[in-house]
Amino acid sequence: MKLLVGFILFAITLFASINPIKSDFKACFNRYNLSLVKFRRSLAIAVGSHKLLFFSKKYQKGYIKRDPFLGLYLFRLKKRVNPVKFYPFVQAKNQIGIIGNNKFAKAKIISLSNGLDSFAKMDKNIKPNRLITCVCCRAFGLSIGGKSFIDSDFILRFLNKKKVIYADMGVKFIQKGSNILIKEVNPFFKNIWFKKGDKIISIDSKVYKNVSNLSKYILFSKPGKIVKIVYKRGKHIYKQNVRLKRKLSGGLIRRTYLRYIGLVMGYDLKIQYVIKNSLAFRLGLKKGDKLLKINDRFVYLYSDIQKVLSKIKKREIYLLFSRDDFQFFVHFRR
Numbered sequence: 001m002k003l004l005v006g007f008i009l010f011a012i013t014l015f016a017s018i019n020p021i022k023s024d025f026k027a028c029f030n031r032y033n034l035s036l037v038k039f040r041r042s043l044a045i046a047v048g049s050h051k052l053l054f055f056s057k058k059y060q061k062g063y064i065k066r067d068p069f070l071g072l073y074l075f076r077l078k079k080r081v082n083p084v085k086f087y088p089f090v091q092a093k094n095q096i097g098i099i100g101n102n103k104f105a106k107a108k109i110i111s112l113s114n115g116l117d118s119f120a121k122m123d124k125n126i127k128p129n130r131l132i133t134c135v136c137c138r139a140f141g142l143s144i145g146g147k148s149f150i151d152s153d154f155i156l157r158f159l160n161k162k163k164v165i166y167a168d169m170g171v172k173f174i175q176k177g178s179n180i181l182i183k184e185v186n187p188f189f190k191n192i193w194f195k196k197g198d199k200i201i202s203i204d205s206k207v208y209k210n211v212s213n214l215s216k217y218i219l220f221s222k223p224g225k226i227v228k229i230v231y232k233r234g235k236h237i238y239k240q241n242v243r244l245k246r247k248l249s250g251g252l253i254r255r256t257y258l259r260y261i262g263l264v265m266g267y268d269l270k271i272q273y274v275i276k277n278s279l280a281f282r283l284g285l286k287k288g289d290k291l292l293k294i295n296d297r298f299v300y301l302y303s304d305i306q307k308v309l310s311k312i313k314k315r316e317i318y319l320l321f322s323r324d325d326f327q328f329f330v331h332f333r334r
């Protein structure tokens with residue numbers, strides 16, 4: 001009997017270690033093919049008997065719910081369709097299947113998401129709105145074009161929450177081996193003392209080795225929550241409590257720290273929108289004003305705004321704009 005049990009365990013281990021081949025996903029294709037519906041010149045995935053999950057970079061009308069950060073939409077469907085069930089992404093395996101458009105394929109996960117700064121990626125280019133599964137036919141993501149896909153943790157939160165709100169700690173993380181470092185600091189977050197290169201030891205007493213899971217913990221928390229951070233700079237260990245704010249940019253919403261003072265900027269460095277009653281509104285800035293300079297640094301590209309602001313150490317910030325061939329400064333204390 002012991003010999004038989006040992007053989008069974010060995011067989012399970014042996015077959016579990018074998019990488020699946022494309023044909024192994026045929027059962028998933030047969031199961032979910034009818035759950036994918038032709039919708040607005042693409043596909044959508046049934047997530048309820050009368051509800052469809054859809055991704056689009058362009059604004060869509062007629063939705064039940066929308067996540068502007070991820071480009072996710074929930075639509076109502078008249079006919080009844082067998083729904084897909086998504087599972088927590090931690091259960092996903094490296095080898096995945098892609099189901100869609102009467103076809104299926106095999107792929108491999110090559111990187112995980114980093115909050116709203118980067119999506120998870122696979123090793124194949126896939127059209128948007130294809131279902132990501134594993135051999136066990138559990139759903140773990142939605143393709144968004146190219147090699148990127150939205151993992152199921154974000155999808156489950158989108159489906160289960162009434163409002164789409166994310167929290168922000170005021171920093172951008174980066175993974176270096178098994179370490180998580182701070183890459184950028186939002187200059188408009190008051191009373192945080194992090195610097196580029198600081199190593200995160202723990203957040204709320206939990207140690208993270210994965211930047212994806214750490215970022216999700218922050219994003220999925222409630223704005224206003226105070227999180228306890230332990231971090232290392234050089235040989236010294238520091239502790240700081242940070243009150244989370246509501247996230248204003250990231251994902252498909254152009255990421256710029258100027259949004260935190262009420263400015264929505266275009267790639268041409270012109271103001272597209274000034275949020276009413278914001279600091280920028282009170283400073284008299286208007287749509288069409290073009291940003292030329294931040295403190296003593298000229299900006300020429302949209303990406304320059306983030307780079308310059310993330311390195312500012314002074315409390316005073318001066319912004320040089322042009323309006324109708326007239327140049328003027330606005331300044332404020334952060």
